[in-house]
Amino acid sequence: MKVALVTGASRGLGAVIARELAKAGWAVAVNYANDTQGAEAIADSIRQGGRTAHAAKFSVIDQMALTHGLEDIRATLGPVDLIVNNATGPQPDMPLMEQSWRSYLDQLEFFVKAPLELLQAVLPDWRARKSGRVINIGSEIAELGNPFVGNYAAAKGAMLSMTRSWARELAPEGITVNLVAPGWIPVERHAGAAQQAIDTYLGQTPLGRFGTPEELAHMVVFLASSKADFITGQKFAVNGGRTLL
Numbered sequence: 001m002k003v004a005l006v007t008g009a010s011r012g013l014g015a016v017i018a019r020e021l022a023k024a025g026w027a028v029a030v031n032y033a034n035d036t037q038g039a040e041a042i043a044d045s046i047r048q049g050g051r052t053a054h055a056a057k058f059s060v061i062d063q064m065a066l067t068h069g070l071e072d073i074r075a076t077l078g079p080v081d082l083i084v085n086n087a088t089g090p091q092p093d094m095p096l097m098e099q100s101w102r103s104y105l106d107q108l109e110f111f112v113k114a115p116l117e118l119l120q121a122v123l124p125d126w127r128a129r130k131s132g133r134v135i136n137i138g139s140e141i142a143e144l145g146n147p148f149v150g151n152y153a154a155a156k157g158a159m160l161s162m163t164r165s166w167a168r169e170l171a172p173e174g175i176t177v178n179l180v181a182p183g184w185i186p187v188e189r190h191a192g193a194a195q196q197a198i199d200t201y202l203g204q205t206p207l208g209r210f211g212t213p214e215e216l217a218h219m220v221v222f223l224a225s226s227k228a229d230f231i232t233g234q235k236f237a238v239n240g241g242r243t244l245l
């Protein structure tokens with residue numbers, strides 16, 4: 001059975017991506033850093049559905065923990081075939097003059113450093129096998145340039161550029177790299193969002209509604225499948241038509 005690592009899968013989009021990949025036949029490592037109860041519940045629900053999952057606790061921004069985490073996954077599920085870079089830390093809104101360089105590094109650690117170190121850890125194995133997949137979870141904000149989140153937007157923009165460069169470099173070795181860019185897809189952390197923010201957002205969304213985590217996950221499952229063998233270096237917006245570029 002092929003093994004998928006979904007980072008940040010104890011809740012939110014990652015949890016649903018993990019569930020949908022498991023339904024599609026992947027053995028899934030449900031990564032998280034803090035919420036053991038949440039991650040175990042996701043892994044349990046996958047196993048109850050007759051599929052294979054393992055809750056894999058390690059912080060993706062700690063290289064030593066990441067290395068040990070991948071060893072643990074290899075011992076439990078087997079070598080990783082697919083990495084879904086989904087984990088995120090806090091994404092606080094702040095005016096430009098309050099945005100420290102450290103706040104930019106905080107975002108880059110999740111969206112550039114962690115994906116880089118994960119890829120480097122598995123690449124010798126993927127090169128030997130001439131296969132492997134990376135799916136990065138980006139954001140429409142990289143293109144739309146929302147105010148007060150220059151640090152987050154910069155890191156998601158870097159993630160997109162990195163996706164394209166990695167795709168070209170690794171294509172000759174049978175490894176594909178793509179990015180899925182969600183719009184605002186409500187998850188647990190959005191409970192209590194202001195009605196005005198919701199109305200404004202939906203007013204600017206051609207399809208006039210929010211997407212669901214499952215709709216986002218279906219794109220990931222497709223890109224992970226053999227149906228997407230000829231697709232690499234691409235960005236797929238799942239946002240109801242908000243970025244028609």
Ligand SMILES: NC(=O)c1ccc[n+]([C@@H]2O[C@H](COP(=O)([O-])OP(=O)(O)OC[C@H]3O[C@@H](n4cnc5c(N)ncnc54)[C@H](OP(=O)(O)O)[C@@H]3O)[C@@H](O)[C@H]2O)c1
Pocket residue numbers: 007008009010011012013014031032033034035036038058059060061085086087088089137138139140181182183184185186187188189
């Ligand atoms: N939801 C949206 O509207 C939306 C829109 C655009 C883009 N996105 C992108 O989609 C991805 C998922 O977003 P989300 O809304 O689902 O986020 P979320 O609900 O806040 O979930 C974040 C996940 O990351 C994990 N995490 C936090 N720190 C970690 C660390 N150091 N190492 C490993 N895991 C860690 C959290 O688990 P623990 O707390 O247990 O560690 C949690 O499972 C992010 O990349 C985000 O930027 C989301």
